Amino acid sequence: MLLGLSILGVWLEPLRMLVWALDGMLVLVCLLERTLTPNPQSLGVSRRVPERAGLSREFERVVRIQAPKGAQGLRLELREVFCAELQASARTVDGQKGRPTIPGDPTHGPDVAILAEGVNSFVRTYVAGVRGELTLGDLRLTLRGPLGLLERQTVVRGLQTIRIEPPLTNLKTILQLAASNRWQDLGVRRLRKRGGLTEFEALREYVIGDDPRLIDWKAFARRGFPVVRDFQEERGQELVILVDGGRRMGATSTSGSQVNWTKMDHALDVGLELAAVALQAGDRVGFGVFDSRLRSYMQPLKGAHHLGRIKQAVFDKLPSALESDLARALRELSVLHRRRALLVVISDVADPLSISLQRRALQSGAKRHAIVLATLDDPSLRQIEEGTLEASAAERAVAMALANERSECLSVLRHSGARILDTLPAESAAPLLTAWLDARRGRRTSKAGRV
DSSP: OHHHHHHHHHHOHHHHHHHHHHHHHHHHHHHHHHHHSOOGGGSEEEEEOOSEEETTOEEEEEEEEEOOGGGTTOEEEEEEEEOTTEEEEEEEETTEEEOOOOTTOTTOSOEEEEOOSSEEEEEEEEEESSOEEEEEEEEEEEEEOTTSSOEEEEEEOOOEEEEEEOOOTTHHHHHHHHHTTOGGGGTOOOOOOSSOSOEEEEEEEOOTTSOGGGBOHHHHHHHSSOEEEEEEOSOOOEEEEEEEOSGGGGOBOOSSTTTTOBHHHHHHHHHHHHHHHHHHTTOEEEEEEESSSEEEEEEEEOSTHHHHHHHHHHTTOOOOSSOOOHHHHHHHHHHHOOSOOEEEEEEOOOOTTTHHHHHHHHHHHHTTSEEEEEEEOOHHHHHHHHTSSOOOHHHHHHHHHHHHHHHHHHHHHGGGSSEEEEEOGGGOHHHHHHHHHHHHTTOOOOOOEEO
């Protein structure tokens, strides 16, 4: 309106004085608004993020803002710079946590609130789509004046990192069930115990599902809670886990709760779970990642703390663009680790032109170690082949051809002297635990079958 009066004042002289008066009043109001709106730099700002989070698991970022007296009741917008591998899945809306409501905006808009007395918390939930060290960057604060005529901004410089690791979602349950020998609840096929229970090892607290015949009633009476006897059945051994980090392990899942996980993500997840169970059982566990060479290697050690060291060494290892060379990885391993061990390789079947090289590598390695090769199939191709996923005739034909090719390659690998597992990435834990238990009981097999 003031702009219209100014234009009319060009031709109508009586309006000029009114326009000048209104302009002066506007200037005074703006000056007053500026005076009543404190500088956002006066706000006390702190940001808290967890040190680590699991892949595809939500974690919260909390920004706390201490508002000075003059800023209370004013509207504050908080925008944050974050790396492209993070996705905002929920944010604060007018002080209340809610789902994002701004489609097309990768930031899902700012966190907004009316500043209250004391500390104001801005909560945003993120999900990481890749492992490694990811970053949260600068914060932009926009404080709106009480009349809404102007806004004052400032940028709080800062960079924080968060480690995105394999989530090991079922690790706690697996360890509890393994401690009570309830392997069948993990999907592990029950094995006949050779020789029965042997040497007494220790007393431990009763866990639901334990055999009541193992309860030590005298210890129960002394302690006031159920206690069972543990018996040592297998001797500790050395377990070395090698995870393939080559090109073929970069294939991603297209459905399920672990969508966009690569085969390597699944391999690291199940490899670390197997390592945790073995460490709990008293085995010495080593861990390595390879592609065209051995990229990292942790010597076999005992103890629960060793799992944390392994995670620290491999959490940021991603599939490379290089072809995997299992033969070279095994040669390098033979230099680093000379004692016989159970060697678990989590990889994929090589292409038909390289399958003979993979077989010879396994044959050579089997002379020194007991080898288990867990090959990870493609879930989508298997669903198309089995008819559980809708697909065109051409897609079905391709899936069946690839399945036949894979079956032929597995037949070649069966003659390598290694135990071959053919499993889906998300379902490989039980077959690997079965193979590990077989090895501890001195049983070996080289048959390959789907799981």
